[in-house]
Amino acid sequence: MRVLVVDADPQASALAWSNAREAAPLFPVIGMATPLLHRKLPDITADYDITLIDGAPRASVLGRAAILASDLVLIPVQPSPFDVWATDKTEELVREARQFKESLHAVFAVNRKIVNTAIGRDIASALADSPFPLLPTALCQRVIYAESAAKGLSVIEADEHSEAAREIALLGSAVLADTERLAA
Ligand SMILES: Nc1ncnc2c1ncn2[C@@H]1O[C@H](COP(=O)(O)OP(=O)(O)OP(=O)(O)O)[C@@H](O)[C@H]1O
Ligand SMILES: [Mg+2]
Known part of the structure; x- marks a missing residue:
């Protein structure tokens, strides 16, 4: 697939990830932290x-522009009640954006789950009240994410047999399946 990554965060x-990379780029990464992103x-x-x-x-004008520019919004959430409470604002932005773009869809994805723990029952039930589903795949807390990022690599390039590579591939498939379902 022809993939483009747009960095819409002033941070x-x-x-920085793509600049740290010595190998040939996997895909172009462009910076566009502008409130007019969707235009x-x-x-x-x-x-x-x-x-x-x-x-x-968070719920900034930049966040709003990124949501308006999207077909599918992936909302990362850490398995902590603080993170779940903070999703309210993002949900609100998606609901607002839906008034302009009815087909806009959002899903939650857990990141930084601790290996061998269940996703807290609190998280699942807090998100159950949300209009958006939780993806069935989670990313765990793993040093390989920071290590590979420092070299501008994907975790699949860093170690294609790692657990991180496996969970990223599952997340990718889940997101693609949703994207295709929405386009159908
Ligand atoms: N699954 C993970 N395992 C280990 N470290 C992680 C994981 N996810 C993120 N991190 C680390 O946490 C820090 C913040 O991650 P990241 O920049 O992806 O968060 P973010 O949600 O995009 O933050 P912001 O909201 O500020 O943009 C980074 O140092 C990153 O390496
Ligand atoms: Mg970020």
């Missing part, structure tokens, strides 16, 4: 199958 972590992006994305936007945190 520019995705850009500018359609001209740029026409040549790509998938555009991944790394959004700005």
Whole structure:
């Protein structure tokens, strides 16, 4: 697939990741931390199958623009009640954006789950009240994410047989399946 990554967060972590990379790029990464992202992006994305936007945190104008520019919003949530409470604002933004774009969809994905623990019952039940589903795959807390990022690598490149590579592939499949379902 032709993939584009758009860094829409002024913190520019995705850009820093791609700048740290010595190997040939896997896909282009461009910086576009602008509140007009949703207006500018359609001209740029026409040549790509998938555009991944790394959004700005919380309910900022930048976060709003990233949501408006999207078909599917992936909301990462850590398995802690504080994170679940903080999703209210994002949910609200998605609901607002839906007034302009009815087809907009959102899903939650757990990140930083501790290996060999269940996703807390509190998290699952707190998210059960949300209009958006929780993806059946979770990413665990693993040093390989930080180690590979420091070299501008994906975890699959860093160690294709790692648990991280396996869970990232599962997450990718789950997101693609949702994207295809939405496009159908
Ligand atoms: N699953 C994980 N395992 C280990 N470390 C992780 C994991 N996920 C994120 N981190 C680390 O946590 C820090 C913050 O991660 P990241 O930048 O992805 O968070 P973020 O939600 O995008 O933050 P922000 O909201 O500020 O953009 C980084 O140092 C990253 O390496
Ligand atoms: Mg970020």
